[in-house]
Amino acid sequence: MRDKREWSPTRRQVITAGGLGAAAGVLPAEAVHASAPIPARTVPDDVITRTIPGTRERLPAIGLGTFMTFDTVSDRGRERIREVARRHWQEGGRVFDVSPLYGRSEVNLGDFASEMRINDRMFLANKIWATGDHLWDDGHAADSLRRTVKRLSLDKPVDLMQCHSLTNVDVIIPLLHAWKKEGRIRYLGVTHHEPTYFGVLASWVERAEVDFVQVHYSIHTRAAEERVIRAAADRGSPCWSTCRWRRRGCTRSWKTIRCRTSPGSLAWTPGRSIS
Numbered sequence: 001m002r003d004k005r006e007w008s009p010t011r012r013q014v015i016t017a018g019g020l021g022a023a024a025g026v027l028p029a030e031a032v033h034a035s036a037p038i039p040a041r042t043v044p045d046d047v048i049t050r051t052i053p054g055t056r057e058r059l060p061a062i063g064l065g066t067f068m069t070f071d072t073v074s075d076r077g078r079e080r081i082r083e084v085a086r087r088h089w090q091e092g093g094r095v096f097d098v099s100p101l102y103g104r105s106e107v108n109l110g111d112f113a114s115e116m117r118i119n120d121r122m123f124l125a126n127k128i129w130a131t132g133d134h135l136w137d138d139g140h141a142a143d144s145l146r147r148t149v150k151r152l153s154l155d156k157p158v159d160l161m162q163c164h165s166l167t168n169v170d171v172i173i174p175l176l177h178a179w180k181k182e183g184r185i186r187y188l189g190v191t192h193h194e195p196t197y198f199g200v201l202a203s204w205v206e207r208a209e210v211d212f213v214q215v216h217y218s219i220h221t222r223a224a225e226e227r228v229i230r231a232a233a234d235r236g237s238p239c240w241s242t243c244r245w246r247r248r249g250c251t252r253s254w255k256t257i258r259c260r261t262s263p264g265s266l267a268w269t270p271g272r273s274i275s
Helices: 011-017 075-090 105-116 139-151 169-182 195-206 228-235 250-257
Strands: 049-052 057-060 062-065 095-097 123-128 158-163 185-192 212-216 239-242 265-268
Touching (some): 057 062, 105 139, 123 139, 139 158, 158 169, 195 228, 228 239
Parallel strands (some): 158 185
Antiparallel strands (some): 049 057, 062 265
16 A cells, blocks of 8 residues: 555646646556546647546546536627637637536536537536435436436536535435446546535545545645645546636736636646636
8 A cells, every 4th residue: 555645746746737637647547437438539639638547538637617607698698608618629628517506507508519519529527416305315416417418418428427515425426326337427526615625525535436526726725735635646536626716816816826817717736627
């Protein structure tokens, strides 16, 4: 067994690794195994990619988040985000992050993907936020999956389904494992954006119960380094970093890092999306 004290990267090393299981050598190539076959997904040669340990599937290191930004019904708003989705794909982006909790985001992304004919070519990261009517009720979660498939016009398994903010996690994770065995999803994971819950989040990774973990991680919120990212590294679990630039501290973060980014982008630190 590897001594955990061997893994103590600096923030620069973590960012350089670029996420997705910190694939470029920080994480071991093990642990993630998807039941469904890996779809053919062409990525331009000049796009930075990361490898999912276990399956060796390669994806762009940056994806597109949809929280708030894709929740619109106005014609003007939809035209703007349609162009965002189009440019993301045109420039080599293949990862899209969405949730039923994000208002109209699933419907809008589904419409745009259909127009571009990429529904079954994009890598879709989605979430389940469901409590059910009684203890151990998974009916709401099953309904949520059916709506997701319909809204996004999918003829393939959902690439990644995550338990949103650990909601009803003791029920949802076994359900996701069942869906994975049935070929309805390819990977499963857990998410949370509040540092208070990072200990619980890390425990699911440490028990090797999940393939992916999504966590709030930015230059001003580094609590994920203490346990979540370490657990992901030890287990070879890809980890999405969300809120890279922090909405409330966005300007301060940009000045600190001295770089520019696109609102709504999604990064892997071991990371996910800046939705």
